[in-house]
Amino acid sequence: MSVVSNASRGRRQQVRAVKAALRDLNIQLSLLNRQFGTHAELKDVDWTCLDLLNRHGPLSPSALARNAGLHPATMTGILDRLQRGGWITRERDPDAADRRAVIVQARRERNPELYRLFAGMNAQMDQLCEGYTDDELDLIASFLRRTTDAGHTATDQLANR
Template sequence: MTATAPEDADDVRRRRRVTVAIKESLRELSIQLSLLNHQVGAHVDLKDVDFYCLDLINRYGPLSPSALARRAGLHPATMTGILDRLQRGGWVIRERDPDAADRRAVTVRALRDRNGELHRLYSGMNASMDQICAGYTDAELELLADFLHRTTHAGQGATDQLAAG
């Protein structure tokens, strides 16, 4: 999908305004989702960083603690404390990795027992998202999904660049 080139200065200004509005809306969305996640985490007694690591484990796990630390951009020693809290809370389990050369190696796996609590806490947002999506055509939803996927990929690239130094 390619955009058409602006035809005149008014088109350029209009496009710039819309682009800025999109960027501002994404910043506002990021803040609002962070606040929502903070409230959900508070309801289940998880610190923000613990909650984000749990989400990474749920999405990409099981993971080794070092792989999780890399994905989260955290120091491995910090990860140990996070995993201790998540395990005490009944969110994850550490299991020995039988295939690893180092017999001390473990993987971290999310326990699904408490997922119902999270689904309940997000139910309001999920219902709102369903209502919003219902107002769009299939083609519009595909366009939005592509935009969000590409924006997420760009954010991941920028994060990786900053993490690399």
């Protein structure tokens, strides 16, 4: 057997190991989000929308639907639940030409409740990151951003089938 084929096989095994680890991470984060949602009384999709609003808001319902990869008609129920739960506000958009336009924003005063629920994971991540150098953390962050971009591209491709 040649050195090239051994190296090639070793590389394929490493790539498979990375993909398997990402699948495991996806499952574990889904389980964590489900537990989080149970404690916060948020459905998975509601939490996704609230997180998007906290990170990128305020947004129009249609912009939020686009960012969440959801049909705009689905947003009404999600926003109704989030508003009933006291997580968001919906107000008329004063800058819009259409006087019916609405802007949605997270009620940031509720964020400490969210932070408390994620405190355990955040502490675990802080402890985990202590074991890496600054250069290694830069590499990991770059890999995760690029993985996110690849996921975005794959999502768009599936949505446009």
